[in-house]
Amino acid sequence: MSNFLYQLIKTRRSTRKFTAQAVEKEKIDTILNAALMSPSSKNTQAWHFVVVEDKAVLQRLSESREQGSQFLAGAPLAIVVLAEDNGSVWIEDTAIASAYIQLQAESAGLGTCWVQVRDRMKDETLSTEDYIRSLLDIPQGYKILNIIAVGYKDGEKNPHDDTKLKLEKIHYGKF
Ligand SMILES: Cc1cc2nc3c(=O)[nH]c(=O)nc-3n(C[C@H](O)[C@H](O)[C@H](O)COP(=O)(O)O)c2cc1C
Numbered sequence: 229m230s231n232f233l234y235q236l237i238k239t240r241r242s243t244r245k246f247t248a249q250a251v252e253k254e255k256i257d258t259i260l261n262a263a264l265m266s267p268s269s270k271n272t273q274a275w276h277f278v279v280v281e282d283k284a285v286l287q288r289l290s291e292s293r294e295q296g297s298q299f300l301a302g303a304p305l306a307i308v309v310l311a312e313d314n315g316s317v318w319i320e321d322t323a324i325a326s327a328y329i330q331l332q333a334e335s336a337g338l339g340t341c342w343v344q345v346r347d348r349m350k351d352e353t354l355s356t357e358d359y360i361r362s363l364l365d366i367p368q369g370y371k372i373l374n375i376i377a378v379g380y381k382d383g384e385k386n387p388h389d390d391t392k393l394k395l396e397k398i399h400y401g402k403f
Pocket residue numbers: 240241242243244296297341342343344
């Protein structure tokens with residue numbers, strides 16, 4: 229297989245080390261446009277995206293979990309993906325938008341990594357969500373799925389090897 233999207237999917241790996249280079253405004257706009265074109269249940273488009281480039285805020289975001297978020301301090305850009313709490317499918321809608329962000333960024337020569345927010349704790353008493361809600365002035369009634377770190381990759385990772393896929397996960401006809 230050699231088509232463009234397939235190659236992009238193969239090469240996308242989570243990037244947790246970024247160069248200091250800022251992401252160009254045009255690339256940020258294209259990534260956000262892609263998110264705004266992602267499919268959503270009943271086309272409700274309940275998602276919102278908070279774009280963070282301020283170093284001090286990125287530092288605070290990096291402290292939003294005890295582990296798994298620290299590398300955000302070295303990212304030039306983060307996109308916080310959230311949605312109006314519409315009861316059921318906000319998770320699917322924001323997850324799909326996140327995947328669009330990751331693939332569009334990859335196609336612009338950038339690396340990304342998903343940092344989970346939903347159902348995670350900053351410490352024993354404070355949820356990651358409430359910590360970010362207060363940091364970014366996110367009103368009650370909005371749920372936060374994740375933070376996507378975006379930037380130029382500092383180093384390359386091996387692409388996925390599609391000769392070693394877990395084909396036993398595929399079931400034809402019945403499980
Ligand atoms: C729902 C979800 C939550 C994730 N949470 C984190 C996280 O909090 N921190 C992190 O460093 N990576 C996180 N990741 C990235 C995964 O660790 C990564 O996608 C996985 O190991 C596969 O590696 P790859 O992205 O390079 O293919 C998350 C990915 C997904 C899809």
